[in-house]
Amino acid sequence: MIYFNDFTTDKLYSNDKFKVLEGYLSDKVARESLGEFLYNNLGVTVFLLTGGTIRLFPFQEIILRSWFDHNFNLNVVSRGGSKSMMASIFCWLYLIFNPGKKIVITSNAFRSSRRIMSQIERTANNKKATLLRNCFELEFGKIKMRRAGDEWIMNINEGSITGLPLNEKIRGTRADVLICDEFLMIPEDIYKSVLVPFLAAKGNITEQQRVQEVEDTLIMQGLITENERLILDTDKKIIGLTSASYDFEFIYRLYNQWIGKITDDRLTNEVRRKYFVSRLSYKSLPVELIDKDITDEAKDGGEDTAAFKREFMALFSSSSDGYFNIKKLHDYTVKNGDLPCIQLRGNPNSRYILSIDPSFSSSKASDNFQMMLHLLNDEERTITQ
Secondary structure (H helix, E strand, C coil): CEECCCCCCCCEECCHHHHCCCCCCCHHHHHHHHHHHHHHCHHHHHHHHCCCCCCCCHHHHHHHHHHHHCCEEEEEECCCCCHHHHHHHHHHHHHHHCCCCEEEEEECCHHHHHHHHHHHHHHHHCCCCHHHHCCECEECCEECCEEECCEEEEEECCEEEEEEECCHHHHHCCCCEEEEECHHHCCHHHHHHHHHHHCCCCCCHHHHHHHHHHHHHHHHCCCCCHHHCCCCCCCCEEEEEECCCECCCHHHHHHHHHHHHHHCCCCCHHHHCCEEEEEECHHHCCCCCCCHHHHHHHCCCCCCCHHHHHHCCCCCECCCCCCCCHHHHHHCCCCCCCCCCCCCCCCCCCEEEEEEEECCCCCCCCCCEEEEEEEEECCCCEEEC
């Protein structure tokens, strides 16, 4: 049985009612009971649909359940914490229980969206996952995936899963669920001007109109008052998946803002239960999930390094291990949309400095090197990156 605090959700998931079922069940009762049992036990559902190829850890089932029950979800998880895997499972699991819904997966880099889409495809096309595969639109016995240059789409249970890059194309798209991978890479202005409006359009307009017409009639007959109208709650969702960032970046402010709304006694339960925030260090993950050799190599310089704290400890840090102060660089960086923008072609009359910063780390998570080009502004005695 899974029960969340009353300020988070008013739903109680219990299997007690199934213990008293006995004897012959009608088709209707059997279908409804099976559907409710599978909805109450997502771990069992995933195991059955995938033919036993996926067994959820308890923390994964809790997080998936929380995504079902909340509108605003932010998950700060260690590297190797199965963020993408859980997102891929949630997509088909949510659409099986919510026919006709639309899910969009986006990221600052399209390869992240494609990675989650590919994981869904691999899971469902496994020869043991017959039940899951038959929920999708198929072509020659495999999932039908439409792959365009900047858009991947698959259909399931009258709904759809779409993978998109975070570009202008997403402005004209609407969905019921928005999954943002590598959320820390999404600028604040993009979140506010693109992603939040993305979820603004209501998807149950016809149902609201029908309810309003019935209520108008009941009010005219004096059976209910204006204050007793039904308020249809939105089921729009946003799910942010990220590693920890620096504490001066937008994702840290959003993290604290959402925690503040969950814990603020001045807000109503209806508002507080819309939010879910989780933060998982590699130490909290099952030993079977994360490769100890990788974490040992990553913390070769010690667990106190800023990079290790962010990537594996899921801790927000205030500084970096580099020579330059990262906050200073952030404060003096040109903001998105401001001038000057990217210079695509150099001026033959200008002078430039190309600097190369090689990486001598043997960690698999480390980059090979970094290159940076600077323009020398001789008259102003400044440089432009």
